[in-house]
Amino acid sequence: xxxxxxKIWKLEPNPWHFRILSKxxxxxxISEIQxxxxxxxxxxxxxSIEGGFYIVDxxxxxxxxxxxxxxxxxxxxxxxxxxxxxxxxxxxxxxxxGYSNPLQLSDMFxxxxxxxxxxxxxAKIYEVNEDFVHTLMNINKxxxxxxxxxxxxxxxxxxxxxxxxxxxxxxxxxxxxxxxxEKQIELVKWIFHDIMYGPPIESHISIPSILEIKKEIEKINxxxxxxxxxxxxxxxxxxxxxxxxxxxxYEVDFKTNTIYEYEDIGNLTIKKEIINNIEDSMVFSSKNYxxxxxxxxxxxxxxxxxxxxxxxxxxxxxxxx
Numbered sequence: 001x002x003x004x005x006x007k008i009w010k011l012e013p014n015p016w017h018f019r020i021l022s023k024x025x026x027x028x029x030i031s032e033i034q035x036x037x038x039x040x041x042x043x044x045x046x047x048s049i050e051g052g053f054y055i056v057d058x059x060x061x062x063x064x065x066x067x068x069x070x071x072x073x074x075x076x077x078x079x080x081x082x083x084x085x086x087x088x089x090x091x092x093x094x095x096x097x098g099y100s101n102p103l104q105l106s107d108m109f110x111x112x113x114x115x116x117x118x119x120x121x122x123a124k125i126y127e128v129n130e131d132f133v134h135t136l137m138n139i140n141k142x143x144x145x146x147x148x149x150x151x152x153x154x155x156x157x158x159x160x161x162x163x164x165x166x167x168x169x170x171x172x173x174x175x176x177x178x179x180x181x182e183k184q185i186e187l188v189k190w191i192f193h194d195i196m197y198g199p200p201i202e203s204h205i206s207i208p209s210i211l212e213i214k215k216e217i218e219k220i221n222x223x224x225x226x227x228x229x230x231x232x233x234x235x236x237x238x239x240x241x242x243x244x245x246x247x248x249x250y251e252v253d254f255k256t257n258t259i260y261e262y263e264d265i266g267n268l269t270i271k272k273e274i275i276n277n278i279e280d281s282m283v284f285s286s287k288n289y290x291x292x293x294x295x296x297x298x299x300x301x302x303x304x305x306x307x308x309x310x311x312x313x314x315x316x317x318x319x320x321x
Contacts, residue, residue: 008071016108029064046077056087153195
């Protein structure tokens with residue numbers, strides 16, 4: 001390889017750049033360049049493809065040089081790289097160790113799977129096992145909304161928690177592909193929220209496995225559904241609407257032991273309390289009389305007399321009518 005001084009604005013980023021540098025490490029690199037110049041760090045490696053200079057290795061160094069105000073930079077030219085495929089392969093070989101973006105790795109390997117139509121062949125080219133290729137292909141199958149949130153997680157982790165970058169591995173992310181898209185999005189939103197609003201101390205936060213997160217969300221949802229059911233059941237017991245066969249509508253409030261009648265007057269419906277004054281009345285209970293006997297009693301006393309019906313808590317809706 002030979003060295004060449006190139007204006008920074010002429011350098012094209014690698015479309016499949018997958019290495020991640022945390023904000024803290026990036027700031028340290030900028031400070032070092034400002035204090036000691038570019039001579040203190042290894043020269044970036046670039047390749048000339050179709051008339052443009054593409055970065056093979058050294059994205060973070062070139063970005064740090066830009067932020068340090070440097071206009072041109074000395075680079076090593078790899079003349080053996082003639083195509084985008086060779087760019088991908090050499091870039092992976094030089095940058096495979098360290099923090100990686102699983103989404104970018106997936107895009108990179110997916111390009112070669114399209115060309116060779118075989119994950120086995122791609123594994124040989126990149127010198128990795130075939131399971132690793134399958135893992136990256138599973139990431140490629142994720143819902144697009146899931147990918148967007150995963151990228152947000154990676155960005156935030158790089159800014160706040162450097163140690164999390166190592167946890168966001170291809171194998172970790174690929175487990176999402178086993179889930180329905182809606183569940184994928186629910187899980188990654190949970191992770192994103194946990195990182196965004198997590199503790200300020202880096203050692204206090206970590207990303208559980210996808211299975212652990214799934215179980216935790218299901219547990220939370222079960223509790224919510226249980227509470228929701230209990231709330232509805234309680235309300236149902238406190239106020240029960242009743243409609244008589246004759247058309248009159250009533251409401252029984254078990255909380256106050258009060259019965260209300262709905263009376264239609266013109267265009268208005270008035271709800272009024274029924275005062276149960278039974279001091280001078282005879283009480284016939286279903287505990288002591290059969291249903292047919294009660295019907296006979298009501299039939300004998302219905303002519304010219306006021307009949308009051310008292311509904312107790314133990315009677316089902318069908319009997320109230």
